[in-house]
Amino acid sequence: QVQLVQSGSELKKPGASVKVSCKASGYRFTTYGINWVRQAPGQGLEWMGWINTNTGNPAYAQGFTGRFVFSLDTSVSTAFLQITSLKTEDTAVYYCAILHGTYNDYLGQGTLVTVSA
Amino acid sequence: QSVLTQPPSLSGAPGQRVTIFCTGSSSNIGAGHDVHWFQQLPGAAPKLLINRYINRPSGVPDRFSGSKSGTSASLVITGLQAEDEAVYHCQSYDNRLSGVIFGGGTKLTVL
Numbered sequence: 001q002v003q004l005v006q007s008g009s010e011l012k013k014p015g016a017s018v019k020v021s022c023k024a025s026g027y028r029f030t031t032y033g034i035n036w037v038r039q040a041p042g043q044g045l046e047w048m049g050w051i052n053t054n055t056g057n058p059a060y061a062q063g064f065t066g067r068f069v070f071s072l073d074t075s076v077s078t079a080f081l082q083i084t085s086l087k088t089e090d091t092a093v094y095y096c097a098i099l100h101g102t103y104n105d106y107l108g109q110g111t112l113v114t115v116s117a
Numbered sequence: 118q119s120v121l122t123q124p125p126s127l128s129g130a131p132g133q134r135v136t137i138f139c140t141g142s143s144s145n146i147g148a149g150h151d152v153h154w155f156q157q158l159p160g161a162a163p164k165l166l167i168n169r170y171i172n173r174p175s176g177v178p179d180r181f182s183g184s185k186s187g188t189s190a191s192l193v194i195t196g197l198q199a200e201d202e203a204v205y206h207c208q209s210y211d212n213r214l215s216g217v218i219f220g221g222g223t224k225l226t227v228l
Contacts (some may be wrong), residue, residue, distance in 0.1 A: 036216060044119060045163065046219065047218065047219060061216050074179040099153075101153065102168065107164070109162050
């Protein structure tokens with residue numbers, strides 16, 4: 001069945017960069033786009049955007065342009081989220097997700113990114 | 118401020134029925150976009166609970182049901198159990214934002 005497995009927790013200093021990976025299995029990778037969702041501590045879910053796994057074209061939600069980059073390595077069915085110039089307010093759990101409106105809709109286990117001096 | 122509005126919290130005793138509302142607008146639910154519900158157990162990732170307003174994926178108990186009315190959707194849990202204590206998120210799509218939207222989440226406490 002569909003599964004998305006993400007890389008482990010990260011602790012970074014302000015100004016650094018981080019790259020989170022999301023490896024898909026259980027389906028053909030190009031069937032669904034990969035979405036990215038942020039959940040700040042004690043907060044709800046916030047959609048960051050998505051990347052088309054057929055074309056590699058990303059689309060970013062308002063508030064997630066500039067420092068956020070979505071990318072793919074289709075040879076290993078993996079999507080990536082890179083955040084540059086990290087700020088303390090970027091501290092959150094980041095989820096990759098299939099949000100296609102089907103029974104296969106699924107979120108990865110989440111990656112905690114902590115930004116602290 | 119989330120585009121979809123949910124009550125921040127709700128509580129109920131075991132065996133009771135609770136309803137969680139998700140209110141949208143003419144650019145999302147009112148425009149015909151489906152609503153999906155996710156359940157987030159403590160310390161876990163959100164998991165699909167209800168698909169397209171009313172459909173339960175395999176393994177989801179029939180105590181959970183969903184419906185739509187106008188620009189709102191609702192999640193009903195009957196026969197409340199201790200393991201239902203979780204945060205429930207509604208999700209849809211918005212034409213004005215051209216993207217996925219979530220409600221703010223409702224924390225359900227089983228008394």
